[in-house]
Amino acid sequence: MIPYGRQLIEADDIAAVAEALQADFLTTGPLVDRFEAAFAEAVGAKHAVACANGTAALHLAMLALDLQPDEHVVVPSITFLATANCARYVGGEVIFADVDPDTGLMTPDALRDALRRPGVGKVRAVLPVHLRGDACDLPGLAGVARDAGAVLVEDAPHALGTTMTFGNQTETVGDVRHSAMATFSFHPVKTIATGEGGMVTTSDPAIAERLRVMRSHGMVRPQGCEPWWYEMPEPGFNYRLPDILCALGLSQLAKLPRFAARRREIAKRYETALAPLAPLVRPAASPGWSDPVLHLMTVLIDFQAAGRTRLEVVEALKARGVGSQVHYIPVHRQPYYRARYGPLELPGAEAWYARCLTLPLYPGMADEDVATVVAALKEALGL
Structure with missing residues (x-):
């Protein structure tokens, strides 16, 4: 049987995981930082934050924006459920945009039409989906979003490695030149695999820090306190990515x-x-x-x-x-x-x-x- 998608795991991937299993840390260890740094370099982003899966990446992105229950998020109707659901997880409302019938991508015109729909309230974010791996018109979408007082969050699990040329400038999906964040998935059928896993890239250090706090129960460790002390200003989630999977991610990313x-x-x-x-x-x-x-x-x-x-x-x-x-x-x-x-x-x-x-x-x-x-x-x- 030729499946529609499948991971490619090789001997060095297995060796990397085996080495991680023999290390001191199986989770929250040094391989997480290494995977994040390598991924940020690969896509040209300033910050990358690893998490449990692509859906968790989207959820964390909404938490990082502090999306409120009276705020709206625009998503294309041709996408996986998680793109819309991430807004509902935090109480936000969803506006479905149409897509180009031949590419499946949300266009600036489709975004404008969605924003003109009766009953649309305050729009906080627009989530373009780089469907199949093809990149959306990010400058065009960013301009429409900006006029509406919103930011882009790229839903990019399909598009790791994709490049695009706007004007004379070559860009890479994930470098977040036009967006607040971009989210990725490392599900087995994606371009690289960690089994399950996700990543959020951003150029904003404050967003990166909030992503890290919210992926680990909302815990913070104030300066000047005892080494065991932690506080939780608000509840977060257990969305960490273990070192074992980061070892596989590092090996796959090199390929x-x-x-x-x-x-x-x-x-x-x-x-x-x-x-x-x-x-x-x-x-x-x-x-x-x-x-x-x-x-x-x-x-x-x-x-x-x-x-x-x-x-x-x-x-x-x-x-x-x-x-x-x-x-x-x-x-x-x-x-x-x-x-x-x-x-x-x-x-x-x-x-x-x-x-x-x-x-x-x-x-x-x-x-x-x-x-x-x-x-x-x-x-x-x-x-």
Whole structure:
């Protein structure tokens, strides 16, 4: 079976974890600081704060902003549940924005439309999602957010290693030139894996300090007190990332250039192999400013023209040993959010969802696996 995503764990990764298991600290030790420093350097950020997972990273970001119950956060409807849920964890309200139907990305125009919707209150943050690994228009979104009195928090678990060019300036996802924070995930199907794990990058030292306090129960140690003394001005959470997982993260992060190059190579092979299937099947579009390290190889399929349902295609692929997935069901459709905010008309999100299917993409794929997947897709579509 060729899965849609899979970690690549090698002998040196295992050795790094084994060494960490024999060290004095299994958690809250020196490997956490080392992983944070290495990650900050890799993406060009001033500060990086490790945490338990990508959802925890988003939750901590909302806590660091001190999001209040009467404040709103704008998120694209095409994303994973956690992007919206992080605002609700702290009592904030969610505004769902539409997306470009061909890229799946929130655009400045879609953000403006969301902000004009009746009933929108004070907007504190906008959470663009770098879907699949493609970068959003960060300068454009930041300008619209700034006019609304809000800041950007990039939801970037898909986009580690992605670069972008705005004007003549090359930037890296996570360097937070246009945002208050960027969040990452190290789930096994992501670009690097720690099993579970997350990271928040920021250029603001005060935000970085608050992230660290809130990931560890809200405890602080005032200067001049006894060495055992701690205080809790407000409750935090146990969102720490253990040294064992940081050891794996450090080993994986050293391979980021190789992993990124391999993902780009596989994506190019897909583009070539899929070209004869256009316009029935085509890869999701990439905006001109984005040079992605794709986390997801998402194709857009005209299932109606093919005379096949998506379920039929998924099952036919599975029968041929190929895994697939759908990214994502529009979050505004979820029962909780429909009950809270009522039905929404977001045609871009609906058009994306109606056509999207994610095919296998991970560094351990062989070149011939791409041909196998595309051949299976052709058969599944009756081509």
